[in-house]
Amino acid sequence: MADSHACRKLVTMHRLANFDVSRQFLTRKGKITAQIVFGTLCGAAMIGLRTLFDMWAPSSGPFALIYPTVLLSTLYGHWRAGLAAFCVTFAWAWFFVLPVQSSFFFSDPTDPARVFLNAASALVVLIFAEAFRRAAHATLTEIRLRADRRLTLLADLEHRTKNNFALVASMLELQKRRIPHQELHAPLDDAVGRVRTFADAYSALALEQSDDPSVDMKPYLDYLLNRIEASSLPPAVKLFREIDAATLLREEAVAIGLYLNEAVSNACKYAFPNDRSGTIAVFFHVRDGGWRFTIEDDGVGDAAIPHPGGGLGSQLLTAFAAQASATHHGGPVLNGYRSEMRKVLETEVA
Numbered sequence: 499m500a501d502s503h504a505c506r507k508l509v510t511m512h513r514l515a516n517f518d519v520s521r522q523f524l525t526r527k528g529k530i531t532a533q534i535v536f537g538t539l540c541g542a543a544m545i546g547l548r549t550l551f552d553m554w555a556p557s558s559g560p561f562a563l564i565y566p567t568v569l570l571s572t573l574y575g576h577w578r579a580g581l582a583a584f585c586v587t588f589a590w591a592w593f594f595v596l597p598v599q600s601s602f603f604f605s606d607p608t609d610p611a612r613v614f615l616n617a618a619s620a621l622v623v624l625i626f627a628e629a630f631r632r633a634a635h636a637t638l639t640e641i642r643l644r645a646d647r648r649l650t651l652l653a654d655l656e657h658r659t660k661n662n663f664a665l666v667a668s669m670l671e672l673q674k675r676r677i678p679h680q681e682l683h684a685p686l687d688d689a690v691g692r693v694r695t696f697a698d699a700y701s702a703l704a705l706e707q708s709d710d711p712s713v714d715m716k717p718y719l720d721y722l723l724n725r726i727e728a729s730s731l732p733p734a735v736k737l738f739r740e741i742d743a744a745t746l747l748r749e750e751a752v753a754i755g756l757y758l759n760e761a762v763s764n765a766c767k768y769a770f771p772n773d774r775s776g777t778i779a780v781f782f783h784v785r786d787g788g789w790r791f792t793i794e795d796d797g798v799g800d801a802a803i804p805h806p807g808g809g810l811g812s813q814l815l816t817a818f819a820a821q822a823s824a825t826h827h828g829g830p831v832l833n834g835y836r837s838e839m840r841k842v843l844e845t846e847v848a
Contacts, residue, residue, distance in 0.1 A: 519575045536575040537582030540567050544587050560595035561616040564588060568620050572627035580624040588617060667693040713751035715744045719782060722755055726762055734775035735766065741782045744789065753822035754782075754791055754839070757815060761793040761837040764811045769797025769835060776834075788842040791824075796834040815839075 519536045520529040544567040564587045572580030592613060597605040604610055667690050674686040719741050727737050746754070758780065765778050774797065781792040812828060815837060819826035824841035 517574050519579070530578060533575045533578040534582045537571045537579030537584075538586055540571040540575075540579065541583040541586030541590075543567075544583070545590050548591075560591040561588070561620070564591065564616070564620050565623050568624050569627050572624050573631050576631070577624060577628040580627060584620050584624060588620065664694075712745040713748055715746055715751065715754070715782060716741050718751055718755065719758065719780070722758055723780060726759070730763065730766060731778075732766055732770060732773070734773055735770055736777045738777055738779040740780070742784045742789075744782075744784045746789075750822040750824075750841075753818045753824075757791065757818040757822075757826075757837075757839050758793065760811060760814050760818065764837070765793065765795040765797060765835065769795045771798065774798070786842070788840070790841075791839045792836060793838075794831065794834060794836040798834075 520532040523529045523532050544563050548563050564584065567583050567587055568580045571583035593602060594600065596609060596613070604613075670686055670690045670693065674683055674690075677683065677686070720739070723737060723739055731737055762778060762780070769778075770776050776796045778793065778795045781790070781794070783790050783792075815828065816826045819839045822839065822841060824839045826837070826839050828837040829835070
């Protein structure tokens, strides 16, 4: 969750750095007009702020607020906005603040040189702000292009991974048909089921997620649970779910999807023998920046552990939890068996 918050902060900073008042206008004339109007409004805002400041500090630093006004106008409205803000604010300060007030004449013989120096300094700010804006824009464009290429490659990799898993499952099915010994079919069926589980996890990401590096967990888990409910759940077993809205990184989401499929498959296989009825409950709760993912059944309890202490299913659940930088705990409860994957913040652990 901390990584998700960091991603959102980076997105906010990216939007702020890439803000442009004229972007929404399509024509060159519209863009130029928007930039000039924006610069003029920035200048008017500075004049209003300076007028309030003059109530308790009149005529101090007549050009002081011009520099940040020119800087902000240029960064968010191009050089035309900066120039418009410069003209409005500088003319106002010269005409209304400097003595002789309400004129462009000087009462102090040193004022002309001071006015020229302030004007040159403001224009230097404008030039460097425009250079910085262009460099930042070029850098952001390059970063965006690289990110788009990486997302395209990632989507292609996930698609190929899903197809490869499906191919492996088909090859195992063919191999099983060629083996005459029935006692070897069950392990192969388990292997096929797990490979198809991996394919389902990647397929869910491909169908439900956009190019965003984070994954909306509620629709993702709902998709996986709907598929399990439609294809894998015994008729006498019901599925209950309680999923909080949250976004996680893709690596965590894949691990949780694989954990879900493995835990529910184990429950279906071992917790409800002889067509026993029951319920499998799935909970995903977000608390204090961390999360807890629980799969609990009301089946036969200890019988849900085919190989106590180190079966393949338990090893896989532990591996999936490690992939999500989480911990795995599993064991019998009062009315069945519970598998839980939990991730907490380091501050919470401390």
